[in-house]
Every structure is written in structure tokens, then in C-alpha cells.
Amino acid sequence: MRDTMSCALAEPVLSVRGLKLHYFTSKGAVLALDGISFDLYPGETLGLVGESGCGKTTTGLALLNMPSAPGRIVEGSIVIDGTQVVGLGDSALRREVRWSKISMVFQGAMNCLTPVYTVRELMVETYREHQPSGKPGGRAGPLDHAGLEALMSTYLRLVGLPPAVLDRYPHELSGGMKQRVVIAMALFLEPKVVIMDEPTTALDVIVQAQILNLIKGLRRDLGLSYLFITHDLATEAEIADRIMVMYAGKLAELGTSEQIFGPSRGPAHPYTQRLLASTPRLRRRVSELAFIPGAPPDLIDPPKGCRFGPRCSFARPTCVANEPPVAELAPGHLVACWKAMGDPDYERG
Amino acid sequence: MSAAKPHGASPPRGDAGRTEGSPRIEGSPRIEGSPILVVEDLRKQFAAHRARALVRAVDGISFSLHRGEILGLVGESGCGKTTAGKLIMRLIEPSSGSIKVEGFEATSLGRDEDIAYRRRVQMIFQDPYASMNPHFKIKDVLEEPLIIHGIGASRAERMEMVAQVMEKVKMSPVADFMDRYPHMLSGGQRQRIATARTLILSPSVIVADEPVSMIDLSTRAEILHLMKTIQKDMELSIVYITHDLSTARFFTDRIAVMYLGRIVELGTQDEVIDNPVHPYTRALIGAVCEPEAGRVGLARDLEVKGEIPSASDIPKGCRFHTRCLFATEECASLPEPELADIGGGHWHACRRWREIPMKQ
Numbered sequence: 047m048r049d050t051m052s053c054a055l056a057e058p059v060l061s062v063r064g065l066k067l068h069y070f071t072s073k074g075a076v077l078a079l080d081g082i083s084f085d086l087y088p089g090e091t092l093g094l095v096g097e098s099g100c101g102k103t104t105t106g107l108a109l110l111n112m113p114s115a116p117g118r119i120v121e122g123s124i125v126i127d128g129t130q131v132v133g134l135g136d137s138a139l140r141r142e143v144r145w146s147k148i149s150m151v152f153q154g155a156m157n158c159l160t161p162v163y164t165v166r167e168l169m170v171e172t173y174r175e176h177q178p179s180g181k182p183g184g185r186a187g188p189l190d191h192a193g194l195e196a197l198m199s200t201y202l203r204l205v206g207l208p209p210a211v212l213d214r215y216p217h218e219l220s221g222g223m224k225q226r227v228v229i230a231m232a233l234f235l236e237p238k239v240v241i242m243d244e245p246t247t248a249l250d251v252i253v254q255a256q257i258l259n260l261i262k263g264l265r266r267d268l269g270l271s272y273l274f275i276t277h278d279l280a281t282e283a284e285i286a287d288r289i290m291v292m293y294a295g296k297l298a299e300l301g302t303s304e305q306i307f308g309p310s311r312g313p314a315h316p317y318t319q320r321l322l323a324s325t326p327r328l329r330r331r332v333s334e335l336a337f338i339p340g341a342p343p344d345l346i347d348p349p350k351g352c353r354f355g356p357r358c359s360f361a362r363p364t365c366v367a368n369e370p371p372v373a374e375l376a377p378g379h380l381v382a383c384w385k386a387m388g389d390p391d392y393e394r395g
Numbered sequence: 396m397s398a399a400k401p402h403g404a405s406p407p408r409g410d411a412g413r414t415e416g417s418p419r420i421e422g423s424p425r426i427e428g429s430p431i432l433v434v435e436d437l438r439k440q441f442a443a444h445r446a447r448a449l450v451r452a453v454d455g456i457s458f459s460l461h462r463g464e465i466l467g468l469v470g471e472s473g474c475g476k477t478t479a480g481k482l483i484m485r486l487i488e489p490s491s492g493s494i495k496v497e498g499f500e501a502t503s504l505g506r507d508e509d510i511a512y513r514r515r516v517q518m519i520f521q522d523p524y525a526s527m528n529p530h531f532k533i534k535d536v537l538e539e540p541l542i543i544h545g546i547g548a549s550r551a552e553r554m555e556m557v558a559q560v561m562e563k564v565k566m567s568p569v570a571d572f573m574d575r576y577p578h579m580l581s582g583g584q585r586q587r588i589a590t591a592r593t594l595i596l597s598p599s600v601i602v603a604d605e606p607v608s609m610i611d612l613s614t615r616a617e618i619l620h621l622m623k624t625i626q627k628d629m630e631l632s633i634v635y636i637t638h639d640l641s642t643a644r645f646f647t648d649r650i651a652v653m654y655l656g657r658i659v660e661l662g663t664q665d666e667v668i669d670n671p672v673h674p675y676t677r678a679l680i681g682a683v684c685e686p687e688a689g690r691v692g693l694a695r696d697l698e699v700k701g702e703i704p705s706a707s708d709i710p711k712g713c714r715f716h717t718r719c720l721f722a723t724e725e726c727a728s729l730p731e732p733e734l735a736d737i738g739g740g741h742w743h744a745c746r747r748w749r750e751i752p753m754k755q
Contacts, residue, residue, distance in 0.1 A: 054694035114744055125733045221472070250471035255682035255697055277612050280641075280684035318477060324616040326641035328683045341581055355564055370616060377623035 058154035059271050060109070060148070060239050064239040065122035067101075067108045074346040078104045078117065080295040086239060088261035091265065091272040093286030093303075095279055095321070099342055100280070100292045102275045103153060106241040109273070110144050110178075129237050129387040145176035149232040154248060157231040165227055168199050168210040172231050192347040200235035202227075203259060204267070222253040233264065245276045247325075258285055279325045283307050288378070291318045294342050294353040298373055314386040315376055317354045352384070398715060410684045429498070430459035431632045432483070436669035437492035439478055446706045448707045454656030457734075460600065465623075465629040467643040467664070469679075470653035473706060479653070480602045483634060484518050485509065497599055507673040512614050514544050517593035521605040523585035525576040531534070533588055534573040537561070540596050560591040563625060583614035590622060595627070604636040619646050640683055644668055644694045649740075652676045657707060658734065672743040674751060713746065721751045 063083045069076040079101050094102050098116040109124055111131045128145050134143065152158070159168060177188045189197060199209035205226040216224055225245065233239055244260065262285060265272060274286055282289050282303075284337050289306045291313075293298040297314040299306070306313050306322075313319050323336035340357040343349050349356050351366040356387040358365065362384075369391050370382045370389075384392040400625050434455045435672040453475040462467050470474040482484060483494055492656040494501040496515055503716075504512055520526040537557040538550075542637060543714060546552035561569045564587040579586055584718040587604055593601050606622070607615045616643045626633060637643055643650055643664065652660040652675065660673040671677045678699035701718050706709055713731055734742040744750075 097613050118539055141669065249702075251640070251679055251682045252471065252699055253702075254698065255684075256682075259697070278684075281684040283686045283688060284684040285511055303688050309688070322686055324613055325615070325686045326619075326639075326645045328641045328644050328680065329685060330644060331665065332559060335616035335620055337615075337620060338613040339617075341614075 049226055050081045051158045056087050059088050059127055060086035060273075061123075062109070063123045065105075065108060066120045067104055067113055067117055068120050069113075069117045071116060071346075076345045077348060078295050078345060079108060080290075080348075081122070082116060082295075082344075084297070084300065085295060086273060087269050088238070088271055090288065091268055091274050091286045093282035093289040094273060094275045094292065095277060095282055095289060095340055096292040096298075097321075099345075101295045102292060102294075103243055104241050105292070106150055106273065107276055109239075109241060110150060111139055112144070140176060142255040143237040145172065145232075145237060147237055148241065149237040151228055151232045151237065151245045152242060153357070156227045157220060157248070159224060159227070161216055163215070164212065165202075165214055165216075165219075166198065168216075168227070169212070169231055169234065170194065173197075173235065176235050176364065196365075197234055198230075201230040204233070204264065221249055222256060224291065225249060225253075225257055228322065229257075229260070229264070233270075236268075237270075239271050239273065242272045244277070244309065245274075247276065247278070254281075261285065263387045267390055279307075279322055280327075284332040291315065291321070293317050294348060295345055295351055297380065297382060298354065299379075299381045299383075301381075305376070315354075315383045316360050316385065317357050319362070352382075353381075360385050362392055362395055364389065371378045399722055418604040419459055431462045431497055432460040432634070433493075433495040434458050434479075434483065435493045435495075437479065437494065438490045439475075439487065440490045441480055443707055450655050450705075450707045451709055453489075453704075454709065455477070456651075456653070456656070456658050458567075458658065458661060460632050460634060463626075464649065465626060465635055465647045466632045466649035467470055467650040468636045468653060469636060469643050469650055471638060471639060471679075471703060473655070473703060474653040475706070476638075477576055477604055480604050480634065480636045483600070484516060484602050485512060486518075510544070510721075514596050515599045517596055517601050518599040519586070519589050519593055519601060519603040519606045522609055523582050523589055524577075524609070526589055527585065529601050532574050532576055533561075533566075533580070536588060537576065537592055537595055538572060544596060550615070554685060556595060559597045560751065561588075563594060564588070564591045565621060566591070581614070582610045583618055586610055586618050587621065590625070594625065597629075599632060601631055601633045602636065603633055604634075605638070607642065607736070608637070608639065615642070622646075640679060641670065652679065655709055656705065657714060657744065658739075658742075659715065659745070660743045661734065664741075666739060666741045670739070670741075671746045673715075673745045674721055675715050676743075678718075707711070708714055713744075721747055723747065 065079055065082045067079040069078055082105060086319045094105060096102055108119060111134060119132055121131065122227045125145065129143060129147065131143055148317050173194060202211055207223060207226050228273060246257050249257060252356060255287065264270060276282060286303055288302050288310060290297060299313060306318065313322060320336055320338045324338065326335060338357055343353055351368055352370050355361045364384055370384045372380050372382045374389045375381050398658065410455060428535045436455050437453055438455055439453040440451050443450045447661060458481060458604050466582060468479055482489050489502055501512055523651045534554065534557050538553050538562060541547050541553045541556060558569045561572065564585055566572045598701055607618050610618055619642060647664050649662060650664045652667065656674050660667055671680055678697060680745050698720055699718050700720060704717060710717045712727040712729055716726040732744045732746045734744050736742050
């Protein structure tokens with residue numbers, strides 16, 4: 047368990063403020079990210095959870111300034127290791143940010159490896175795309191052939207694969223091995239921050255545990271920071287130091303693993319509470335699973351007030367009228383909910 | 396036939412009214428307390444492209460399903476659970492073995508009997524986006540099985556049945572949903588329609604292959620809950636195929652754990668999950684995360700090594716010995732252990748189970 051105080055004292059390696067990313071569709075702008083702020087500290091794993099469509103993957107892509115069409119960052123700032131990413135040109139992003147400062151393990155990437163390339167060709171291509179420019183003040187210049195071979199072998203060994211895998215094609219590898227290759231490809235340009243988007247979701251249980259153990263070990267050995275995106279709270283409980291819960295493009299709750307999962311208090315936001323109660327448990331028999339009625343809102347025309355209001359069993363008039371701000375409930379524990387904050391208007395009913 | 400028959404009491408043969416050479420599904424005598432589905436030494440081999448050996452996808456499994464029971468077939472990719480489901484559905488022909496539904500052998504049916512069989516054994520597929528004709532309205536999706544099986548005298552009568560079954564899966568107001576197309580529904584709603592499509596035929600057995608794995612987590616619980624409520628009300632018998640032990644714990648009565656085409660452990664869900672005996676079951680359970688803070692930061696020691704071998708090259712002896720941390724030379728050299736009962740309907744296939752240290 048990380049010490050939250052030391053987190054608060056260190057400089058964040060990634061700092062996001064007021065981030066808004068909208069998808070401009072023919073039906074109108076989809077407010078996919080509508081003012082998200084968070085920090086990621088060195089050596090920390092920040093979990094990002096929520097239902098499909100809440101903006102988890104959009105957040106990941108926004109950090110690379112690589113929104114999928116027709117998306118665009120319309121407001122806010124993203125500072126990664128001292129570099130402001132919003133507003134940077136494509137070439138600068140590719141040479142100075144993507145993979146060298148921040149990389150991403152895309153959801154399902156292991157099934158999207160170009161089948162006609164060997165692992166070596168895949169890795170070399172990644173290197174060529176993002177290789178250091180060698181500019182003054184930048185990183186060291188490009189590696190020669192032998193240097194690159196050595197680098198690739200080193201990282202394959204780090205993810206638990208023999209360097210001979212370099213000559214293999216993706217179809218010759220098992221699911222777990224392919225995911226290890228994808229992780230090696232995200233790490234070998236030595237970024238400080240790695241976005242893991244559902245890295246274990248498509249894998250079998252035992253392979254999932256093996257990959258989680260690997261991801262944990264790499265963080266420790268290489269001093270990485272992770273933004274770990276998944277829909278599965280149980281996986282977050284296993285890996286994350288802090289958890290950020292998103293709902294409909296907004297932050298619902300953010301807290302340490304203890305604050306969210308801890309036996310003492312548990313989560314403060316009704317959405318997190320329901321999410322947790324609907325997660326099936328293996329080691330405890332439950333006769334009923336909770337669920338969240340309804341579906342997330344349409345983000346072209348989100349509901350007034352609290353976005354979770356229409357599905358929340360605790361909603362009162364004030365929740366419909368006013369949008370709750372993000373408030374600090376306890377040190378490091380943020381929540382956007384009138385009820386959790388003990389708002390007087392809410393209490394009055 | 397294998398020596399072990401993990402069916403509890405040996406089922407009475409339900410072939411009293413059977414005409415020689417033409418097993419009928421309908422009108423079979425119903426024996427109270429006897430299993431509704433009995434699978435014995437079922438095998439399926441595939442000739443793999445370019446591979447010299449056959450792929451032994453299902454390699455001799457035996458189990459039974461009682462009326463009103465949910466049996467989980469649990470295992471990793473390639474363990475044969477989906478093939479087993481397809482065999483029970485008769486979507487593919489078994490290489491050998493027997494499948495009996497309500498006492499009648501299902502592996503040697505003619506075409507007409509085959510259609511009658513399909514009415515008795517229905518399937519819910521994994522992908523609610525691919526399992527419905529996109530050109531069909533919901534009412535057509537649900538009416539089609541009635542037409543195929545010649546149920547209902549008129550369209551009006553069939554629509555009445557469609558409306559009833561939609562109420563049952565809580566797709567109300569019914570009139571609102573009847574004229575919609577599948578693409579207008581969420582994954583959870585589609586899986587309710589898929590459930591309704593099986594229920595409308597009042598089947599004896601439902602094979603549900605990962606029915607909630609593609610549904611969003613907040614809805615997953617809702618669908619499982621609904622399915623379980625309907626299952627209790629209608630006394631349905633379900634084979635629930637999944638890789639997810641946590642949902643199996645909630646949803647099933649008994650669990651069969653499969654590894655490389657065989658059942659390695661079988662028992663009530665409480666027994667299998669709280670007192671697992673087979674090292675593979677223990678490894679599977681050990682790999683599952685829980686949404687609790689207490690476990691954070693523990694580097695989990697997995698009680699398993701390596702990767703799952705190919706089904707075309709299944710290890711000799713105990714098929715798990717290559718990955719087992721407790722295997723001895725005997726596990727590789729002696730013949731494969733059969734399922735053995737340790738009491739309370741808890742079966743397992745591990746020779747060394749007494750010597751394996753229990754982990755807290």
C-alpha cells in the first residue's frame with residue numbers, strides 16, 4: 047500500500063486539468079469528457095473504472111492527444127513530465143511524447159498485431175515511428191542496429207519472453223505471450239507513464255493473474271506510473287493505489303484503494319456503491335446481486351443536474367436542479383454528489 | 396465407459412415407451428428425481444489442419460443435470476466447455492459417447508426427431524449482437540421459433556405468446572419493444588430477448604454459453620438475477636458455460652471444472668469453491684481477484700506453472716501434471732486418474748489430493 051501523504055508531496059508525473067473532449071457528430075457534440083481533472087504521481091497506479099461509454103478509453107486516448115475521429119480536445123490542459131500535450135503538433139507528439147513519455151497498451155491490441163510482421167518487425171516499426179530525434183536537450187539519438195536488437199531483447203526478457211520470440215509471427219504465440227509482446231512494445235522506448243486499457247480483459251483467469259503480476263513487477267522494477275483502465279473493480283482492487291470512478295464523462299469519485307474498497311467506510315458516491323455491490327464475489331456467497339437500473343445517459347444532451355440522478359435511488363430535487371461539484375470529503379477522497387457531501391439543500395429534501 | 400459415473404444414483408432407464416430404433420423425445424415418461432440430462436463418456440475429436448494428431452476437444456466427460464438445477468461448466472479457453480455445449484445442443488456430432496435427455500438417447504436422431512429435440516434443448520448464445528437477425532423486429536425474432544416448431548394456430552395467438560414471454564423477461568411495456576429492431580436495444584435488453592426466445596418453447600434444458608460475458612457490468616448482475624428468478628419460477632434446468640468463477644458462484648448449484656477436455660472436479664458450488672481438491676481448481680480460484688482492499692499489494696503466488704498444452708498433444712498420465720506444482724513421476728507414468736467421489740457428491744480426478752498441503 048502506498049503512503050498517500052508521500053504522493054501528495056511529490057510532483058505529479060501527469061497532471062490533467064479541466065479536460066474536455068467532445069465528439070462532433072452529425073447529431074451534435076457528444077460531451078464524452080466534460081471537465082476531468084486528476085494527477086498521477088511517480089510510481090503510482092491510478093485505476094480508472096466505469097461502465098462502457100463513460101469515457102475511460104477516451105481519457106486514455108486524450109492523454110496521447112490522439113482522440114479518435116470525430117473527437118477533439120476543446121478545453122483543458124495535460125502536462126506529462128513537464129510537457130504540455132494539448133496544442134502540440136502531430137510530429138512533435140510522435141517524436142517527443144508518444145511512447146517516449148507516455149505509452150498505451152490498447153484494449154484488444156494483442157489481437158490487432160499485424161499478422162504478416164514478425165515481432166521484430168513490429169517492434170522496429172514502433173521504434174522508427176517514435177525514435178528519439180537526438181535534438182539538444184532531447185533524449186539520446188537513435189540506436190544502431192546492434193543497440194536496437196539488444197534493447198528489444200532486454201525488454202522481451204523483462205516481460206518474461208525469450209528473445210527468440212523476435213522471429214515469431216503473432217499467430218505462433220499464445221494469448222498471454224501476445225499480451226506480453228504488446229506490453230514490451232509499450233515499454234521499450236522507456237516512457238514514464240503507461241496507460242493500460244483493459245490489459246487483462248480478454249485473457250483467461252490464470253493468464254490474467256500472470257499478466258497482473260507481471261505489470262506489478264514492471265512498475266516496481268522500472269519505476270513506472272500507470273493509468274489502469276478497466277470495468278472490473280476486482281482487478282482495480284488488486285492493482286491500483288488510487289481509484290477514479292467516472293460516470294458519463296465526469297468524475298464521480300476518486301479515492302485511495304482503502305477509501306473505496308476498505309472495510310471501514312467504503313465508497314461515498316451512490317454510483318460507486320452500486321457498482322461495487324453488483325460485482326460478483328468468488329469467496330463469499332451472496333443470494334442477491336445489486337444492479338443499476340436504466341442505462342447511462344445520452345451525452346449529446348446529458349441530464350440537468352447530477353448526471354447519475356435519473357438512475358440514483360437517493361436523488362432529490364436538488365440533484366436534478368444543480369450539478370454537484372467535485373468536493374474533498376476527506377484528504378485525497380474526492381466525490382461529486384450532494385448526498386455524500388451532506389449538502390443542506392439535499393438534507394432538506 | 397469410464398468406471399466413474401458422477402451422477403449420484405444411477406438413473407433409471409427412461410426408455411419404457413420407446414419404440415425400437417426411433418427414440419422419441421416428446422411424450423417421454425418423466426421420472427421424478429431422475430436427471431433430465433445425462434452425459435456419458437462424451438468425446439469429440441477434430442481433425443486439425445496440418446496437425447498430425449487429432450484435437451481432442453472433449454475427451455470423455457460424464458455428468459448429469461437434474462430438473463431445476465443449474466450446472467456450471469467452468470474452465471479456460473480451449474478446455475472444451477463450448478464444444479460440450481454444442482454437443483449437447485447437437486450443433487455438432489459427437490465422436491462417441493451418449494447424451495440422454497429425459498431418458499432418450501439424443502446422439503442418433505433422425506431429422507424430425509432432431510427438430511423436436513431442438514425444441515427441448517435450447518441455447519442462449521454469448522454474443523447478443525450476432526445472435527439475432529438484424530432485419531427482424533423483436534416480435535419476429537420471438538415468433539420465429541414458434542413458426543419453426545408449428546406452435547400457435549394463428550399469428551394473433553403467437554403474438555399473445557410473444558407478449559407473455561416478453562413480460563416474463565421484463566421487456567415492458569411490451570408494445571414499445573415489439574416493433575423495435577435488435578440494433579435499437581442495449582446488450583442487456585438483447586440478452587433478455589435471447590432468453591425469451593429460448594423460454595417461448597418451454598424447453599427442458601437450456602444451454603447458456605457465456606450469456607453475460609459481453610454485457611456491461613452494471614447490467615450483468617441484472618440479467619443473471621432475472622435469469623435466476625425465471626429459472627426458479629419455471630424450474631428450468633440450465634447448463635451454464637463460463638470462464639468466470641465469480642458469476643458461477645452466484646448463479647449455479649453445482650460446478651464442473653474442465654481442463655483440456657476433461658472434468659477434473661465436480662461438486663456443489665460451495666464445495667468446489669470453498670474446499671477445492673484438484674490443484675487445477677485451486678489454481679483457478681487463486682487467480683480470481685476480489686473487490687476488497689485487503690488483498691491489494693499481495694504478490695499472488697499462482698499455484699500453476701507454464702501455459703495450457705495443445706488439445707492435439709494432451710500430456711500422458713494426468714493431463715495436468717505438466718503444469719502442476721505437486722506432480723510426481725507417478726502422475727506422468729500411471730494411467731490418468733478417473734473422477735472419484737470424496738463424499739457429498741464432490742468428485743475429483745487427482746491421485747495425490749491427500750498429500751497436497753492446504754493453503755489458507
